[in-house]
Amino acid sequence: MALGQFFFRWVFHHKAKNVCDTFDLYKGSYTIRALQKITISSITTPKESSVFTRHRSSLLALSLFWLLIVIDITPILAQPGGRTGGAQFSQVTRLLNATLPTVNVFDAQGNPLSTASLRDSYTVLVFGCLT
Amino acid sequence: METVAVDYVPRGVKFYYIYKALAHPENNGYIQPFTLAERLLHVQEAKRTLGSGIEWICDNMDNGLKAALGGAPNSEFIIDPAGKIIGARGWSNATSLRTDLESLVGKVSPATIVADLNMKPVASKRPTATGVVPRIQINSVMRAVQVKPLVSDEPYYVKLRAEVDESFMSEGLGMAYLGFHLDPLLHVHWNNLAAPIQFRVQCPVGITMGPGAGRGPEIKVEADGDPREFLVGLEWDAAILPANRLADSPIIIEVDYFACHDDLGWCKPIRQQYEVRLLVDRNAGSVRGRGGFGGGRRR
Numbered sequence: 001m002a003l004g005q006f007f008f009r010w011v012f013h014h015k016a017k018n019v020c021d022t023f024d025l026y027k028g029s030y031t032i033r034a035l036q037k038i039t040i041s042s043i044t045t046p047k048e049s050s051v052f053t054r055h056r057s058s059l060l061a062l063s064l065f066w067l068l069i070v071i072d073i074t075p076i077l078a079q080p081g082g083r084t085g086g087a088q089f090s091q092v093t094r095l096l097n098a099t100l101p102t103v104n105v106f107d108a109q110g111n112p113l114s115t116a117s118l119r120d121s122y123t124v125l126v127f128g129c130l131t
Numbered sequence: 132m133e134t135v136a137v138d139y140v141p142r143g144v145k146f147y148y149i150y151k152a153l154a155h156p157e158n159n160g161y162i163q164p165f166t167l168a169e170r171l172l173h174v175q176e177a178k179r180t181l182g183s184g185i186e187w188i189c190d191n192m193d194n195g196l197k198a199a200l201g202g203a204p205n206s207e208f209i210i211d212p213a214g215k216i217i218g219a220r221g222w223s224n225a226t227s228l229r230t231d232l233e234s235l236v237g238k239v240s241p242a243t244i245v246a247d248l249n250m251k252p253v254a255s256k257r258p259t260a261t262g263v264v265p266r267i268q269i270n271s272v273m274r275a276v277q278v279k280p281l282v283s284d285e286p287y288y289v290k291l292r293a294e295v296d297e298s299f300m301s302e303g304l305g306m307a308y309l310g311f312h313l314d315p316l317l318h319v320h321w322n323n324l325a326a327p328i329q330f331r332v333q334c335p336v337g338i339t340m341g342p343g344a345g346r347g348p349e350i351k352v353e354a355d356g357d358p359r360e361f362l363v364g365l366e367w368d369a370a371i372l373p374a375n376r377l378a379d380s381p382i383i384i385e386v387d388y389f390a391c392h393d394d395l396g397w398c399k400p401i402r403q404q405y406e407v408r409l410l411v412d413r414n415a416g417s418v419r420g421r422g423g424f425g426g427g428r429r430r
Contacts (some may be wrong), residue, residue, distance in 0.1 A: 089203040089221030092201035094201075094219075096219045100214045101196075101199040103195045104191060105188050105196050106191065107186075109171075110189070116214070118147075120212050121143050122143070123146075123210040124209055125207070126185075127197065129150060129153045131157075
């Protein structure tokens with residue numbers, strides 16, 4: 001989504017002044033409504049006969065934006081998980097190759113334990129709970 | 132997971148379950164613990180009901196380890212002897228884990244299968260009647276907000292869960308859910324022969340909650356374990372109380388209830404207080420059964 005958003009913002013900032021006289025922009029907003037307004041106003045409220053020529057580059061950028069959206073949302077997995085579909089938790093997979101953070105936790109009897117002590121062997125950690 | 136552990140513990144691999152905040156409170160009646168001691172009761176309950184031989188580690192009550200390792204409900208990690216994360220998976224997967232460990236420490240053949248294990252999972256026990264008091268139905272996405280129990284001489288046998296609806300979230304005017312849930316691991320039940328639960332609300336300037344007091348229903352059954360739930364109106368005037376002061380402006384809820392412990396043979400009145408802050412609690416989990424989205428419930 002990051003690349004798609006970049007192009008959307010590029011269109012928003014660079015082409016806004018060319019289309020401001022045909023409709024009102026949602027200032028500082030990157031919502032889909034703003035995108036639709038750009039598209040609709042450019043096509044249906046021509047101030048000049050050359051409106052398509054004038055906004056051709058905007059429409060081209062918008063087309064590219066939507067193409068990037070389609071490409072960008074293709075799921076990419078760091079490692080295949082146990083469930084198909086649903087959240088991929090990139091915030092988990094991006095921890096690959098990081099050092100295990102040092103956090104003070106407890107053993108099952110309530111004795112203090114540091115994650116720094118989980119060394120000197122391969123260790124598997126799995127999060128879970130009763131629900 | 133157990134089968135992988137059986138095969139690879141003898142090869143020197145260590146396995147730990149990390150017990151964290153509940154992902155879906157109210158499943159089987161379990162609710163979020165308030166203290167480390169209560170979370171350790173959850174760990175013991177997990178060991179009892181799952182019948183697992185894998186050791187447990189209990190996250191701290193700030194949910195520090197969950198936050199440090201991505202915050203997912205059932206994530207899985209492989210740590211090398213130097214402390215580096217060499218495997219990270221959003222959802223635990225025993226098959227993939229076995230493949231990873233085969234490449235690290237070698238294949239175990241034949242691999243242990245579930246049928247080889249002598250695990251005896253046990254169903255969670257709820258000795259008190261439930262399904263006596265109808266549950267509230269909510270037609271909105273709800274988000275859990277921060278609840279802090281104040282110091283009390285007694286354990287919090289009854290635990291408050293507070294949520295706000297999408298109307299409040301978007302406009303500052305909507306409904307709040309106040310659910311008083313018995314903690315099944317503390318083995319108490321409502322004493323319906325005594326006065327029902329009552330609560331009173333004190334709001335800071337800028338927040339209005341109404342009604343400002345409530346009373347539970349009169350129940351003919353002598354004892355039950357159902358939650359007592361209330362929907363109240365909630366309004367926040369940001370012109371009076373700016374958003375950056377919400378953390379310092381808690382709603383105080385005082386509750387009176389009678390609780391009974393059959394094993395210890397007592398019934399007693401209890402008064403306890405909570406601070407409720409209208410800030411999202413990202414560790415509150417989402418309640419299933421009524422749908423759920425990001426820490427709340429939905430019909």
